[in-house]
Amino acid sequence: MRALKDEWNVIGTGRSDETIERVRRVGAIATKDNSMACRIADVVILSVKPSHLRDLLPLSRHLEGKLVISVLAGVRTSMLESEFPKARIVRAMPNINAIIGASVTAISAGRSARESDIEVAERIFRKLGDVFRVPEEYMDPITALIGSGPALISEIIDAMLLGAVAAGMPRELAYEMLLKLMEGTVRALEETSMHPAQLRDLVTTPGGTTIAGISVMEEMRVKSGIIYAIKGASDRAKELGMHMESLVLAQT
Numbered sequence: 210m211r212a213l214k215d216e217w218n219v220i221g222t223g224r225s226d227e228t229i230e231r232v233r234r235v236g237a238i239a240t241k242d243n244s245m246a247c248r249i250a251d252v253v254i255l256s257v258k259p260s261h262l263r264d265l266l267p268l269s270r271h272l273e274g275k276l277v278i279s280v281l282a283g284v285r286t287s288m289l290e291s292e293f294p295k296a297r298i299v300r301a302m303p304n305i306n307a308i309i310g311a312s313v314t315a316i317s318a319g320r321s322a323r324e325s326d327i328e329v330a331e332r333i334f335r336k337l338g339d340v341f342r343v344p345e346e347y348m349d350p351i352t353a354l355i356g357s358g359p360a361l362i363s364e365i366i367d368a369m370l371l372g373a374v375a376a377g378m379p380r381e382l383a384y385e386m387l388l389k390l391m392e393g394t395v396r397a398l399e400e401t402s403m404h405p406a407q408l409r410d411l412v413t414t415p416g417g418t419t420i421a422g423i424s425v426m427e428e429m430r431v432k433s434g435i436i437y438a439i440k441g442a443s444d445r446a447k448e449l450g451m452h453m454e455s456l457v458l459a460q461t
């Protein structure tokens with residue numbers, strides 16, 4: 210929100226005093242009145258949990274002619290278009306790295322959105338990092354890979370840290386070196402354009418330490434576990450969207 214404030218007048222809403230206080234702390238206008246915020250705004254960003262979307266449906270009457278950007282996991286533009294028929298819809302999936310301006314955000318246009326709407330969404334999310342325009346059919350896997358990705362990668366880093374401690378390294382030293390390792394590996398892949406398997410093979414001396422580590426990873430099915438983790442998160446995004454659609458249909 211702080212990054213957006215440099216260029217736009219930002220109003221943040223919430224139901225609790227804590228949220229209002231958080232919005233105020235970043236210097237945006239804070240209110241509990243969603244209707245008023247929607248009436249004033251040119252662009253409305255929906256960022257409640259998918260299960261809370263139903264509470265926002267009555268706002269439809271204030272959204273005529275507005276650009277509505279939804280970051281809700283799993284919720285399809287077609288559904289938002291049927292609930293907010295007079296608004297133009299763009300769907301976005303950012304990630305938590307937005308807190309340091311390093312998000313990767315995917316955006317897809319709904320049928321009602323104009324080119325200029327997608328450009329506005331791009332301008333907004335570019336303030337928070339990199340932006341990719343994608344077909345909406347990729348949004349559920351992107352939610353898994355990019356939206357949930359920082360958590361999955363943090364789990365991997367945490368596991369490697371524990372491994373280093375188990376092998377006898379002091380935690381602080383291991384953590385500092387581990388973060389540099391992550392950064393260096395990403396840069397090596399980017400700058401050489403090597404496939405990860407090529408880089409792995411360069412490190413894997415016959416009969417050496419790396420193959421000993423990889424063998425354990427294979428025995429523990431770590432790689433399959435990660436493949437299924439991404440697939441499972443993507444399936445969950447799809448399930449959340451379908452669940453929302455059935456709840457909304459049941460209500461109308």
Ligand SMILES: NC(=O)C1=CN([C@@H]2O[C@H](COP(=O)(O)OP(=O)(O)OC[C@H]3O[C@@H](n4cnc5c(N)ncnc54)[C@H](OP(=O)(O)O)[C@@H]3O)[C@@H](O)[C@H]2O)C=CC1
Pocket residue numbers: 222223224225226227228229243256257258259261264265280281282302303304305356357
């Ligand atoms: N967390 C992440 O990394 C990512 C999340 N997303 C998506 O973003 C959305 C939000 O997720 P997340 O930030 O984790 O969830 P949080 O619960 O942390 O945030 C939701 C916010 O919505 C507010 N809120 C809920 N209901 C209303 C309402 N009726 N009117 C106004 N404000 C309301 C809540 O404040 P209060 O309770 O005070 O009302 C809270 O600040 C989800 O749909 C998720 O799928 C997408 C990408 C990444």
Ligand SMILES: O=C(O)[C@@H]1CCC=N1
Pocket residue numbers: 282352356357
């Ligand atoms: O866990 C979630 O549902 C949200 C969506 C992407 C990241 N966090």
